[in-house]
Amino acid sequence: MRMNRRSFMIGTAGAAAGLAFGAGGSLPAFADSTRLRATWWGSADRNKRTVAVAELFHTKNPDISVVGESISGDGYWTKLATAMASQDISDVFQLEPSTISDYSKRGACLPLDQFVPSTLKVDSFGKDMLKLTTVDNKLYGVGLGLNSFALFYDEDAFKKAGLTPPGSTTTWAEYADLAVEMTKASGKRSYWGGPYGARYNYVFDAWLRQRGKSLYTDEGGLGFGVDDAKEWYAYWEDLRQRGGTVSADVQTLDQNVIESNSLALGKSAMGMAYSNQLIGYQLVVKSKLAITLLPREKKDGPSGHYYRPALIWSVGATTKNGEAAAKFIDFFVNDIDAGKILGVERGVPMSPAVRAAILPTLNPTEQQTVKYVDLLKDQVGAYPVPAPLGSTEFDQNVMRPVADQLAFGKITVAEAAQKLVDEGKAKLKRS
Structure with missing residues (x-):
């Protein structure tokens, strides 16, 4: 560590x-x-x-x-x-x-x-x-x-590749195709379209909210089941195998700080983070960055976003x-x-x-973050229930390690989904 x-x-x-x-x-x-x-x-x-x-x-x-x-x-x-x-x-x-x-x-x-x-x-x-x-x-x-989740992308890289960057209505399916195209179009070694986002609990949070689910329940338990986790992991594994995400060894470097994110490391054209961090990212990335919403399940469906401190x-x-x-x-x-x-x-x-x-x-760059928060005004949903006791351990000691094991091929999608739910429940209950 x-x-x-x-x-x-x-x-x-x-x-x-x-x-x-x-x-x-x-x-x-x-x-x-x-x-x-x-x-x-x-x-x-x-x-x-x-x-x-x-x-x-x-x-x-x-x-x-x-x-x-x-x-x-x-x-x-x-x-x-x-x-x-x-x-x-x-x-x-x-x-x-x-x-x-x-x-x-x-x-x-x-x-x-x-x-x-x-x-x-x-x-x-x-x-x-x-x-x-x-x-x-x-x-x-x-x-x-105030901020919210966000998708950052290298504007210069997209222009050079001749690809249309992601936008506020981009779906997860469209994002996956775009990430694969960017990996191919970049022509660079050890450079990919986007991150292996299976280990980001805040992205999983938005993914679940888009589907009427939640990360946690009012009672302090998990708000999703094995089938939900299986769908989540299957998406990222399919995208990784298609070449749309950074390799497992690059993704595991991410310590949830700017400097170790694949976008900041110059390993991907897109990155997922919090909107206020655009300023910090732009200071370490030479190319011009832009910001938009996370992908969504359906173009006319909920964004999964909410305002947060x-x-x-x-x-x-x-x-x-x-x-x-x-x-x-x-x-x-x-x-x-x-x-x-x-x-x-x-x-x-x-x-x-x-x-x-x-x-x-x-x-x-700072004005972009203000405009982004304003853009979300009609897109945000209700603030979720407070994260329960044990949620930090769930993120650090369950969600990230399980995703890493999956990316390295040590476990299957089905095993990862079962492990996330079983170990997640145990962490929350023990706390």
């Missing part, structure tokens, strides 16, 4: 500085101030923006200093698990829609209702937006921006500085200058005031 950790110290004697330390680097204590620890994952661009906002926060709140740590790949969740076990969770830490329910139920998050609206001024977000980070009637986090700041349940942590989060989502630094890298801002202020400052 790859772990890449970077630490940053923000705020010392009134002068803000971003200092990089190795994995074992020690950080000095600060006298006469509250020191917050913040932890997140993401690209180098996200690190730069986050540190800049933390520096600005310290400038405006000199009595609060911030020590930040960025951890890449699945190492983030390993670090969080260790922190939970030792009752030493960061004051502020990053979650996502698929993990907030799981970790709040595990006792990792501090309920934030006590800070609303005195410190956390989130009324302007709208009640529905707060529901996205509410679990069991308690607010366990604040969304940092792109990422979430939560406060550690063991913090001794809850008020200061809430103040930092409020600054992150409501300060206009902070919003201009952050742009839409973590999603389109929840705050109407911040959204209006930053729109004129966005570059063309």
Whole structure:
């Protein structure tokens, strides 16, 4: 497992500085101030923006200093698990829609209702937006921006190949044919039309919603059966054998971070991710990228998409500085200058005031993500039930490994489908 950790110290004697330390680097204590620890994952661009906002926060709140740590790949969740076990969770830490329910139920998050609206001024977000980070009637986090699932594609590659790129009504059958055509038309070795998406639980989520199913039930179980999983795996295996997906050894490199995605690695012309990540992808891909909806079952059928908080700041349940942590989060989502630094890298801002202020400052790539969220306005369905306890383990320790075993030919489609359901049920029940 790859772990890449970077630490940053923000705020010392009134002068803000971003200092990089190795994995074992020690950080000095600060006298006469509250020191917050913040932890997140993401690209180098996200690190730069986050540190800049933390520096600005310290400038405006000199009595609060911030020590930040960025951890890449699945190492983030390993670090969080260790922190939970030792009752030493960061004051502020990053979650996502698929993990907030799981970790709040595990006792990792501090309920934030006590800070609303005195410190956390989130009324302007709208009640529905707060529901996205509410679990069991308690607010366990604040969304940092809106996004949804998305299909990215290399616009230059499609032009060079003379192929029409995917669009908002492209079906899964059309996508498969297009991916195969792109592999052939590219004329490049070790380059394919798209990813082997069988291991992406968020794509499976949209696939199921297009068919009237769901990833999870209201009761916290699996919302699909063996036949559904068999159809899913059969699609990707057929596409892989036709040459439309990257090889198994390339796909297993994907640690659910931009740098290891097949599109970012220059191994595929299309990639599946979250809309806010277009900015990070464009920074590492030389060709011009474009964004559209995930393929759908039928042209006139449901898209399977829904609005989601792109990422979430939560406060550690063991913090001794809850008020200061809430103040930092409020600054992150409501300060206009902070919003201009952050742009839409973590999603389109929840705050109407911040959204209006930053729109004129966005570059063309950032504007694409805003237009995409607007495009979805009439396409999104209801927000799903919160991911149940054990959902993170289901994703990391069941869905991804099963898909990898299938891609490497170690198990059949039927075996993969049965294994996904059986082991998935066991993970959710055990949790």
